[in-house]
Amino acid sequence: GEDVEQSLFLSVREGDSSVINCTYTDSSSTYLYWYKQEPGAGLQLLTYIFSNMDMKQDQRLTVLLNKKDKHLSLRIADTQTGDSAIYFCAEKKTGGFKTIFGAGTRLFVKA
Amino acid sequence: DTGVSQDPRHKITKRGQNVTFRCDPISEHNRLYWYRQTLGQGPEFLTYFQNEAQLEKSRLLSDRFSAERPKGSFSTLEIQRTEQGDSAMYLCASSTGGHRAEKETQYFGPGTRLLVL
Numbered sequence: 001g002e003d004v005e006q007s008l009f010l011s012v013r014e015g016d017s018s019v020i021n022c023t024y025t026d027s028s029s030t031y032l033y034w035y036k037q038e039p040g041a042g043l044q045l046l047t048y049i050f051s052n053m054d055m056k057q058d059q060r061l062t063v064l065l066n067k068k069d070k071h072l073s074l075r076i077a078d079t080q081t082g083d084s085a086i087y088f089c090a091e092k093k094t095g096g097f098k099t100i101f102g103a104g105t106r107l108f109v110k111a
Numbered sequence: 112d113t114g115v116s117q118d119p120r121h122k123i124t125k126r127g128q129n130v131t132f133r134c135d136p137i138s139e140h141n142r143l144y145w146y147r148q149t150l151g152q153g154p155e156f157l158t159y160f161q162n163e164a165q166l167e168k169s170r171l172l173s174d175r176f177s178a179e180r181p182k183g184s185f186s187t188l189e190i191q192r193t194e195q196g197d198s199a200m201y202l203c204a205s206s207t208g209g210h211r212a213e214k215e216t217q218y219f220g221p222g223t224r225l226l227v228l
Contacts, residue, residue: 004153045218088153097142098159103153
């Protein structure tokens with residue numbers, strides 16, 4: 001079945017690293033995405049990783065993929081108050097048309 | 112091009128009224144998607160267009176919902192006889208389509224927030 005699961009909340013202090021975790025169910029070739037949503041706004045694509053990769057780094061963002069456990073994580077280094085938002089994990093089959101989203105992890109950054 | 116745009120950004124209506132939302136995708140994107148997002152949840156897929164053809168509809172899309180993309184550019188989503196349960200954020204996304212990550216990635220608009228009283 002199609003299911004993407006995330007923890008609902010994460011609170012960190014400014015300057016610390018944040019790690020947001022996600023599990024997914026589709027083991028076939030797929031793209032895995034992290035989107036950020038600020039209050040009242042649409043979804044902003046942060047980064048993506050293909051299922052044959054283990055890691056991807058993009059400035060302060062590091063994505064780790066454990067294919068065996070179908071576990072995806074997003075690490076935000078030097079977390080800032082502007083990083084406070086909801087982070088959605090999502091998966092999409094290669095060549096497919098719809099993206100399946102988790103319920104989102106709300107990140108609180110304390111100054 | 113500044114990205115996917117949606118209009119209106121907010122809509123308040125009374126139960127039983129019809130509403131129509133518009134989405135303008137990124138100009139070179141031939142794929143267009145509609146999603147619905149309720150409070151505390153991630154977006155849920157509603158329907159998908161490849162150019163002007165509507166190729167897939169979710170079972171979430173009841174008979175009261177209809178979407179069109181007549182010229183393969185902008186799209187409209189109409190909800191007839193609105194119910195309080197239709198209150199949600201309606202998100203539009205677009206992509207170029209294809210088998211490479213950058214072509215498959217969906218870019219989202221700011222959404223239309225609907226409140227049915």
